Amino acid sequence: MDQQMVMYEEEFKQISAICERLTREANAKAVLLIDKNGQFITSHGEVVGNLDTTSLASLAAGNVAATSGLAKLIGEKEFPNQFHEGEKDNLHLSIVAQRAILVVMFDQRSSLGLVRLRVKKTGEELAAIFNNMIKKAQSQATATPFAEITDDDIDNLFSE
Amino acid sequence: MSFINYSSREINCKIVYYGPGLCGKTTNLQYVYNKTNPEAKGKMISLAPETARTWFFAFLPLSLGEIRGFKTRFHLYTVPGQVFYDASRKLILKGVDGVVFVADSQIERMEANLESIENLRTNLAEQGYDLDKIPFVVQYNKRDLPNVASAEELKRMLNPRGVPDYEASATEGTGVFDTLKSIAKLVLTELKKGG
Numbered sequence: 001m002d003q004q005m006v007m008y009e010e011e012f013k014q015i016s017a018i019c020e021r022l023t024r025e026a027n028a029k030a031v032l033l034i035d036k037n038g039q040f041i042t043s044h045g046e047v048v049g050n051l052d053t054t055s056l057a058s059l060a061a062g063n064v065a066a067t068s069g070l071a072k073l074i075g076e077k078e079f080p081n082q083f084h085e086g087e088k089d090n091l092h093l094s095i096v097a098q099r100a101i102l103v104v105m106f107d108q109r110s111s112l113g114l115v116r117l118r119v120k121k122t123g124e125e126l127a128a129i130f131n132n133m134i135k136k137a138q139s140q141a142t143a144t145p146f147a148e149i150t151d152d153d154i155d156n157l158f159s160e
Numbered sequence: 161m162s163f164i165n166y167s168s169r170e171i172n173c174k175i176v177y178y179g180p181g182l183c184g185k186t187t188n189l190q191y192v193y194n195k196t197n198p199e200a201k202g203k204m205i206s207l208a209p210e211t212a213r214t215w216f217f218a219f220l221p222l223s224l225g226e227i228r229g230f231k232t233r234f235h236l237y238t239v240p241g242q243v244f245y246d247a248s249r250k251l252i253l254k255g256v257d258g259v260v261f262v263a264d265s266q267i268e269r270m271e272a273n274l275e276s277i278e279n280l281r282t283n284l285a286e287q288g289y290d291l292d293k294i295p296f297v298v299q300y301n302k303r304d305l306p307n308v309a310s311a312e313e314l315k316r317m318l319n320p321r322g323v324p325d326y327e328a329s330a331t332e333g334t335g336v337f338d339t340l341k342s343i344a345k346l347v348l349t350e351l352k353k354g355g
Contacts, residue, residue: 005163012167037255038219038235039163039172054202058219058235062207065251066216146171146351149227154348157224157232158341 005035005099006137012042014129018122020044022102026118027110029089032103033096033126034060041100056103060093064101081119083112094119097127099134161255162351170231173347174255175340178280179262180272181241184301186218187330188262189236192340193220195333200224214240217252224344234344241276250283258295258347259284260339262330263318265300265308270317277318295346296323299339304329 007015015033023031023044030045032053038061040053068078084091092104092115102123104115163172177185186206193204202221207214218238223231239249253259261280263273281291298319300311311327319325324342328335 004161007163007165007167009167012165035163035255037161037163037174039174041165052203054221055205055219058205058221062217062251065254066248069247069251146227146230146348149348149352151349153227154345157227157344157348 004137005039005133007041007133008136011129011133015126016042016044018125018129022104022118022122026104026106026115028104028106028115030103030105032056032060032105034101034103036061036064036095036099036101038062045105047105060101060103064093064095081116092116092119094123096123097130097134099130100126102126162257162347164230168231169229170233171227171351172233172235173257173344173351174235174237175258175260175343175347176252176256177236177238177260177262178249178276179241179301180264180269180276181213181243183241183262183264183269183273183276184328184330185238185241185262186214188260188299188301188328188336188339189218189220189238191330191333191336192222192236195337196222213242214238215245216240216248227348232348234347236340243275243279246279246283249279250286253283253287253289256284256287256289256294257350258297258343259291260343261296261298261318263298263300263314265302265314265327266305267307267309270309273314273318292321295343295350296321297339297343297346298323298325299328299335300325301328301330301335303327303334304332 019031019033029047032043033041034057038058040057043053071079080095082093089107094102096102106115179185200223204220206218207216220236222234237252239252284291300314326335326338330336
């Protein structure tokens with residue numbers, strides 16, 4: 001079973017800065033980071049405002065899950081990188097620290113080679129942050145912000 | 161597993177609707193989608209091209225409001241019900257926070273219900289979850305049809321643990337929101353305990 005994922009301000013800033021840099025260095029239209037279970041984490045890039053990031057997160061996670069299933073069928077642990085080529089826009093998906101998916105959207109202003117190169121380095125940096133986060137979550141397992149919520153708080157969500 | 165983001169002050173939870181083929185899982189989501197305010201929902205995705213049958217998953221993101229300054233978001237997923245799509249079902253169960261079992265109340269679907277709930281137990285166990293311990297709600301759907309088993313009989317067969325259960329007709333909407341509220345509450349209560 002996966003460890004509960006808790007993202008604090010500090011890690012979020014680091015992750016956002018890394019994604020922003022990747023967008024620049026890879027000449028990408030957008031960079032998205034997604035939890036492997038389909039939860040959107042963060043995004044950067046010129047087209048992000050027009051993207052349905054929630055849907056993209058869920059479909060990308062489904063895609064990676066299905067592809068990992070395919071990998072296992074042929075005796076591979078997973079396929080860590082995927083590339084989808086469109087007429088104008090392309091998507092590169094890679095698994096980070098077994099917990100997240102890094103999605104890079106790019107067009108002819110960039111190239112698959114450049115994206116792969118930049119993603120490799122970025123993936124390693126992100127993996128280090130994620131591994132720290134997981135360690136932190138394990139050591140602070142009892143410190144959930146929800147420990148103090150009451151039944152009334154929960155009921156109020158449904159009061160309308 | 162729920163995902164708590166202190167930076168954006170959001171909490172994201174994943175709920176999966178499980179059940180035999182054509183029991184009304186996607187219809188549940190469709191009804192929730194139709195009856196929810198536009199600002200509270202995202203786009204509904206249904207991977208069911210050409211037929212009424214989901215082959216991978218259907219997905220609906222939903223915002224429920226704030227608890228102690230945290231936006232609560234629920235991601236509702238359905239699995240494909242047909243027996244031979246087991247690989248897809250396993251994938252969708254990954255990282256689940258709560259499960260709704262949608263039973264088809266029609267007498268001729270009793271065996272399919274039992275087979276599906278056993279399959280749920282097995283697939284959860286593979287991921288390290290115990291059906292007797294995770295937030296779980298049962299819905300007896302299609303109560304509007306003529307040829308249905310009694311609620312008592314369904315309860316005895318499908319809900320020996322006595323989790324919250326609801327009679328429903330997803331096409332008409334009866335019981336759909338009761339089911340959703342119930343599972344959302346159980347998931348949040350579980351979070352309160354510290355996941």
